[in-house]
Amino acid sequence: MPERVMVSGLGIYTALGKGVQTNHQQLSLQLHGLSSLDMLETLHAKSFPYGEIKETTSDLIQSAQLPSQQGFNRTSALAILALQEAYEQAGLLPNNACRTALLNATSVGGMCEIEKHYFDMLNNPSAYKYLAETIDCADSTQRLATAFGIKHFLTTISTACSSSANAIMLGARMIKAKQADIAVCGGTDALTRFTINGFNALKNIDKNYCSPFDANRNGLNLGEGAAYLILESESRCLQRKATPLAFISGYDNFNEAFHPTAPNPAGEGAYQVMQRALQRANLQTSNIDYINAHGTATLTNDESEGNAMKRLFHNLPAFSSTKCYTGHTLAAAGAVEAVFSINAIQQQCVYANLHFKEAMPETGLIPQTVFEKNIPIQHVMSNSFAFGGNNASLIFSKV
Amino acid sequence: MAPLYIISSSCISPQPSFGVEALLNEMISYEGNRLSCIEPDYKQFINPVQIRRMSRALKFGFSAAMDCLQKVNCQPEAIIIGTGTGCLTDTEVFLHSIKDYEETALNATPFIHSTYNQLNGMIALNKKVNSYSVTYVHRAFSFEHCLLDTALLFDENEIETSLVGCFDEMTKEHFDMKMQWGFWKQESIQSESLLLHNSLGSIAGEGSTFFMLSKTKPETECNSILDIATLFQPTVFDLEKEIQYLLAKNNLQLSDIDILLSGDNGDTNTFEANDFVKRFCASSTLLYFKHLCGEYDTATGFAVHLANQILTEQVIPDYLYHPEEINKRSQKPIRHLLIYNNYFGMNQTLVLMVNY
Structure with missing residues (x-):
């Protein structure tokens, strides 16, 4: 039996606020963080609600207290602020001597800054040399690595909306295989005109607050944020007297190969990935106490995920989507929701799904609609499904 | 691995x-x-x-x-x-x-x-x-x-x-x-x-x-990738340590590396690291590949393809040598090949391959 993979630190920054406590508090009060845009300029600023963090990029960079601010963008600043919290909670110092692996995820990387200057850059590249390194997805990862003194292993994963779930999964695998002592996993994405226009072109954004699993749902709301988990083996946790917050008992990645952007309405891929994660965790469906669903509130996702949950679970446990609080934070979503799932274990609570009125006729499923505490939560499942059928499911368990 | x-x-x-x-x-x-x-x-x-x-x-x-x-x-x-x-x-x-x-x-x-x-x-x-x-x-x-x-x-x-x-x-x-x-x-x-x-x-x-x-070795003659290392902004000291570690893990000596396939991209900024690896692996036949495919993020994919062919055919075309070192042609059998890639200093990688 390989050792258990423990989660010893969490860090998060979303539209609900900075820090695990703040996020939990807002969730428990059923207060969402969605609003029109104030920080990002786009024609669609007032057309839709967004999970925007109400700090300017320069204020974010300031508060990260970096030795040099050259070339830092919103994506990197959010990542650094979230990871600082995770390190603090885990009782780790930057530049620690152990073999630390950084597994980061992003969907558009430095696009937040590049898109503002792109056409000036084409005309006069020399004036924008400071952005040269920020043009891809690796930039934010390398900046995190430099800020936290990580050299042993660093990589970046981009599988659209399941990116950071895959980063967490790789972290768990590397700890199990003893390829790293500490795995820092998560993701970061800033809101960009690029993604807003992309999802708008797909006609996937709701003009109102999104209503996951509701019969009249009409699309997602986009958000931004960053979240990180610190993973390590149980023996290492004991040895350095760190307090584990939860452990990762199951995970799976499964491509459903159905359609370039849409899931199978019957939920075949979602069913498979959840079932395989359960098998790996050696758990029965009855062991799952709460599902933090992918629940984007798009017509297709919620139908597909709902059908899959209904088929897999004979007695469906409490489930909700927390994307109605933070917006869909894309590559960060898997890690953001992993933090919420672990919070549910820590606080023995389930979070409410907002704006739900009427069950989808396809499934008749009713999500958790009120915040509830003092209920025993042993195992939580967290789903992340993506473009290209790139599905992932994680299971977190109480220590 | x-x-x-x-x-x-x-x-x-x-x-x-x-x-x-x-x-x-x-x-x-x-x-x-x-x-x-x-x-x-x-x-x-x-x-x-x-x-x-x-x-x-x-x-x-x-x-x-x-x-x-x-x-x-x-x-x-x-x-x-x-x-x-x-x-x-x-x-x-x-x-x-x-x-x-x-x-x-x-x-x-x-x-x-x-x-x-x-x-x-x-x-x-x-x-x-x-x-x-x-x-x-x-x-x-x-x-x-x-x-x-x-x-x-x-x-x-x-x-x-x-x-x-x-x-x-x-x-x-x-x-x-x-x-x-x-x-x-x-x-x-x-x-x-x-x-x-x-x-x-x-x-x-x-x-x-x-x-x-x-995962399974085919019955026919074949090649495999034995090991990989990825180094973020390494010093030449880090590089030396990593090559030694890679060899030790695979029970190999430096002299076992028949070919060093270098990803030197001609940028003088990376001269120090490229030169170090070249000198460190002085007993290996030195070949290059970036003049064939150019520099890009995943050029190592091209290098592994090329290395696979060299290992299979046991032949080294002249165009893979440095133009000034063409007289150092090697006729030796090729068993182990090491790819060293250096992407503008920040990402440096090693891929160790073998012919069976």
Whole structure:
């Protein structure tokens, strides 16, 4: 039996606020963080609600207290602020001597800054040399690595909306295989005109607050944020007297190969990935106490995920989507929701799904609609499904 | 790590590497510091409707993957792809359309195609592969991490076969910007003489390579990838330590490395590290590959394809030597080959391969 993979630190920054406590508090009060845009300029600023963090990029960079601010963008600043919290909670110092692996995820990387200057850059590249390194997805990862003194292993994963779930999964695998002592996993994405226009072109954004699993749902709301988990083996946790917050008992990645952007309405891929994660965790469906669903509130996702949950679970446990609080934070979503799932274990609570009125006729499923505490939560499942059928499911368990 | 046995390999590059199994007798030399892929007839792999919708990177990436799968008679149990920039053309087209159409009535296709895991999804959809699927997008570690992930899956007894590949394209816009930012040589050169130009910058390239990798050793003669290391901004001391560690892990001596295939891209900024590895592996025959494919995030994919051919054929074409070291031709049997790649200093990697 390989050792258990423990989660010893969490860090998060979303539209609900900075820090695990703040996020939990807002969730428990059923207060969402969605609003029109104030920080990002786009024609669609007032057309839709967004999970925007109400700090300017320069204020974010300031508060990260970096030795040099050259070339830092919103994506990197959010990542650094979230990871600082995770390190603090885990009782780790930057530049620690152990073999630390950084597994980061992003969907558009430095696009937040590049898109503002792109056409000036084409005309006069020399004036924008400071952005040269920020043009891809690796930039934010390398900046995190430099800020936290990580050299042993660093990589970046981009599988659209399941990116950071895959980063967490790789972290768990590397700890199990003893390829790293500490795995820092998560993701970061800033809101960009690029993604807003992309999802708008797909006609996937709701003009109102999104209503996951509701019969009249009409699309997602986009958000931004960053979240990180610190993973390590149980023996290492004991040895350095760190307090584990939860452990990762199951995970799976499964491509459903159905359609370039849409899931199978019957939920075949979602069913498979959840079932395989359960098998790996050696758990029965009855062991799952709460599902933090992918629940984007798009017509297709919620139908597909709902059908899959209904088929897999004979007695469906409490489930909700927390994307109605933070917006869909894309590559960060898997890690953001992993933090919420672990919070549910820590606080023995389930979070409410907002704006739900009427069950989808396809499934008749009713999500958790009120915040509830003092209920025993042993195992939580967290789903992340993506473009290209790139599905992932994680299971977190109480220590 | 578990050895990764190479069952098939397909490569689309600026050289006529596609559709031929053997090493090329001659190389094509390009002028102008930008090497573009020789594109195959896509109709063999893609239906005409899709051809019109897909950008270059998707087309050559998809074709390389399909060709690689057609050579073997099995479904992969994982699809793992590395790309530094994904479908750059689609990203640029979407950026332009946001400006040109002032954020209204946009076509979503370039946006969808700009998503980095697009090729994973297309291959899976086309071949009906329900499997583990991941896209690594970490600059010049992207391809290497696909190999490492596969090795881990083999070690975990999760799978027996994996389709691993990489793709990156260079566009005019991106080339021009990076020219101003000092990535490419300011003077226009002939690619075959890349290593003779002592100046800053390299030459731009692109390409796609796919491999079918197996956990089980095939019965026929074959090659495998024995080990991989990825180093972030290493010092030469870090490099030395890593090479020693790699050799020790695999019970090898420096003298066992018959060939060092160097990813020296001709940029004088990386002279120190390239020179160090060259001197450290002085007993190995020294070969180069960036003058053939140009510099790009996943150029190591091209190098592994080339190395696989060298190991199989036990032949070294003259064009792989440094133009001034052609008299150092080696006739020795080739068993172990080490690829050292250096992407502008920040990402440096080692891939150790062996012929059985």
